[in-house]
Amino acid sequence: MKRVVLTSMYGGLGGGEVALLQHARSLRLIGVEVRVVLMEEGPFVRQLEADGFRVDRIDFFFGANRVASLARLLGSMMRVRRLLISDQPDLVVSYTFNDFVVFSIPCLVARIPVILRSQGEYFRRNARTPDVWLGGLFIPLIRFLRAHVIPTTRYEEGSFVRSGISGEFCSHIPLGVPAPLKLSSKREGNHVPVISIFGRLVRWKGQDVFLNAMVLLKARGCRFKARVVGGADFGDGDQFLKELTEIVRAADMSEDVEFLGHRSDIQALMADSDIVCHCSRFEPFGLVVVEAMRAGCAVVASDVDGPRESVRDGETGYLVEPGSPEKLAERVAMLLCDPGLRHELGTRASLHAAENFDLDLNLGRLNDACLSIANS
Numbered sequence: 333m334k335r336v337v338l339t340s341m342y343g344g345l346g347g348g349e350v351a352l353l354q355h356a357r358s359l360r361l362i363g364v365e366v367r368v369v370l371m372e373e374g375p376f377v378r379q380l381e382a383d384g385f386r387v388d389r390i391d392f393f394f395g396a397n398r399v400a401s402l403a404r405l406l407g408s409m410m411r412v413r414r415l416l417i418s419d420q421p422d423l424v425v426s427y428t429f430n431d432f433v434v435f436s437i438p439c440l441v442a443r444i445p446v447i448l449r450s451q452g453e454y455f456r457r458n459a460r461t462p463d464v465w466l467g468g469l470f471i472p473l474i475r476f477l478r479a480h481v482i483p484t485t486r487y488e489e490g491s492f493v494r495s496g497i498s499g500e501f502c503s504h505i506p507l508g509v510p511a512p513l514k515l516s517s518k519r520e521g522n523h524v525p526v527i528s529i530f531g532r533l534v535r536w537k538g539q540d541v542f543l544n545a546m547v548l549l550k551a552r553g554c555r556f557k558a559r560v561v562g563g564a565d566f567g568d569g570d571q572f573l574k575e576l577t578e579i580v581r582a583a584d585m586s587e588d589v590e591f592l593g594h595r596s597d598i599q600a601l602m603a604d605s606d607i608v609c610h611c612s613r614f615e616p617f618g619l620v621v622v623e624a625m626r627a628g629c630a631v632v633a634s635d636v637d638g639p640r641e642s643v644r645d646g647e648t649g650y651l652v653e654p655g656s657p658e659k660l661a662e663r664v665a666m667l668l669c670d671p672g673l674r675h676e677l678g679t680r681a682s683l684h685a686a687e688n689f690d691l692d693l694n695l696g697r698l699n700d701a702c703l704s705i706a707n708s
Contacts, residue, residue, distance in 0.1 A: 334706055335365045335421040339431035341393075343374025344566045345594065346532050347619035348451055351507050352427050355449075356385055358695040359702070367419060369412075371430055375565065375594075388415065392434050394465040401465070405434065413438040423706035425449055429464050433473070440477055445705050448474065449698075450483040451507070453616040453637065455491035462495070471495045480705055482698065484617040487637050505698050506642075507619050508691035512599060512627040512682070525668055526557050528605040530598065530620045531612070533564040533572050538611030538634065543576055544657035545609070545664065547583045552661075554668050556588065561601055563594030602627035606674055607667050610634055613654050618642065622689045625649065625681035630674040632663045642689065648681040 336359055340352055353376075356366045368380050369388045380387045392408040394401045412435050424439055425447045426432035432448050439446045454462040454470075462470045474481065474497060481502045483489045489504040527546070531537040539560055546558045564573040573591070580589045595601060602608065608624035610633035615621075618638035624631050625642070631649035633639040643649040652659040667674045 333363060333365050334423070334703065335367070335419060336702065336706070337367050337369060337415075337419070337421045337424045337435075339369045339371075339424065339426045339428075339435060340376075341371040341428040341430040343370050343372040343376050344532065345375050345379065345563070346566075347507075347617070348427060349376045349379075350619060351449075351451060353379065353383065354508075354691065354695060355425070355698065356380070357383065358692075358699060360385075362699060364699075364703075367421070369415070369431065371434075375563075390415075390431075390434065392430055394430065408434045409438050413441065416442045416444060423447065423702060425702060428452060429454070432479075433466065436473060436477055436479070445708065446477055446479040447702065447705060448479055448481045450481050450488050450492070451617050453614055454488065455495070457637070459491075460495050471497065474501075480701075482701060485638055485641050487641065488616065503701065505701065506689055506694055507617055507622065508689050508694035509619070509623045509626045509685065510599075510691045511686075512603060524555050524557050525606040525674075526559060526604060527607045527609060527664060528559040528561060528601060529609045529611060530561045530601075530624075531610075532562045532566050533560075533569045533576070534566050535568075535572055536613045537562070538613055538655065539572075539576055540579065541611040541655055541657050541660060542609050543579045543589065545611075545660040546585065546589065547579065548657060548661040549665060549668070550583065550585055550588060552665060554665060556668060558585075558589045559592055559601070559605070560589065561592045561595055561598070565594070598623065599627065602629060605629050607632065607664060609660060609664065610639060611654070611660065612636060615639060621649075622685050625678075626685035626689065628678040628682040630667050630677040631681060632660060632667070642685075643681075644684065648684045649677060 359366050367386050371392050390411050424435050427449045456463050461468050464470050481492050483504050484507050486504050492502045529542045564570050608629040608631050610621045612634050615636045615638040621633050621639045622642050634654035635651035645651040650663045
């Protein structure tokens with residue numbers, strides 16, 4: 333039986349953590365023994381344990397003081413070395429930057445192959461050097477380890493190759509989403525359209541942009557019900573939530589906007605949504621965008637790296653300038669005024685997502701790559 337360790341720096345529950353959990357489940361289904369190592373506490377730990385996975389914690393973070401960070405790094409690497417000696421895995425798959433660095437040298441010493449499942453924004457637009465703590469040393473580290481990189485977007489794949497990673501060690505495999513639940517009857521007939529935004533309450537996700545757009549739509553006389561779905565369990569989420577509720581209070585829209593917090597029934601909520609907005613100021617992939625497309629929702633998304641690849645503007649959804657409530661409101665108003673357009677856009681989006689972002693197909697490709705590398 334093959335043994336694989338999946339690692340991540342985050343303990344919260346977001347799109348990246350959902351992808352790791354899906355990968356862990358799929359590996360287990362094909363007979364692989366899976367162990368997960370995280371670098372912080374949080375609800376993701378409890379979710380994994382509820383699924384029956386063994387979870388270990390190795391605390392580590394890069395701080396402003398590089399000397400102190402290096403000291404913490406060495407201590408964490410020693411803990412990883414002991415874990416590798418104890419478990420003797422055949423492969424390590426790192427989902428984020430910190431854990432990749434922490435596992436790098438111990439895996440090299442133990443001769444265990446490493447994969448970086450790149451679903452982070454390592455490269456700013458057109459940059460050749462990754463925007464990470466190690467800076468220009470990150471790519472030489474990957475090459476020194478002979479690590480494989482599996483990015484979720486073609487943009488990220490191209491960035492790694494341009495920065496010096498051989499195409500032999502870098503191949504693009506997108507994330508995937510499962511088949512949706514049956515579409516809700518609320519989308520048919522004369523009903524108040526539901527507009528939703530999904531994601532953790534962090535500033536770069538742009539829930540403030542979404543709510544300010546809803547204020548503009550309300551001022552135009554549009555009828556709708558807005559839903560903000562996502563927990564405030566990350567960073568300054570509690571303070572951000574207060575700011576969001578103040579936007580709603582100041583516009584006297586408490587009857588029009590619901591804050592649903594963290595939810596586990598995302599598919600059902602998407603099936604009950606007519607329009608899904610994505611307002612991130614940057615986005616390496618944007619799993620929620622693909623989920624909404626697969627569910628047949630009309631999608632209006634930020635024109636940033638991930639959604640730019642998954643959404644065909646004007647055909648399977650709309651792309652708008654990130655950070656602009658005005659542009660978002662303009663596109664959403666078109667959809668509110670034209671139920672036929674909403675239906676047509678959602679239908680094309682669902683077909684496109686099914687063809688390109690099928691969960692089982694893309695997990696199968698990912699598992700084939702993992703087992704091939706583990707056996708090499």
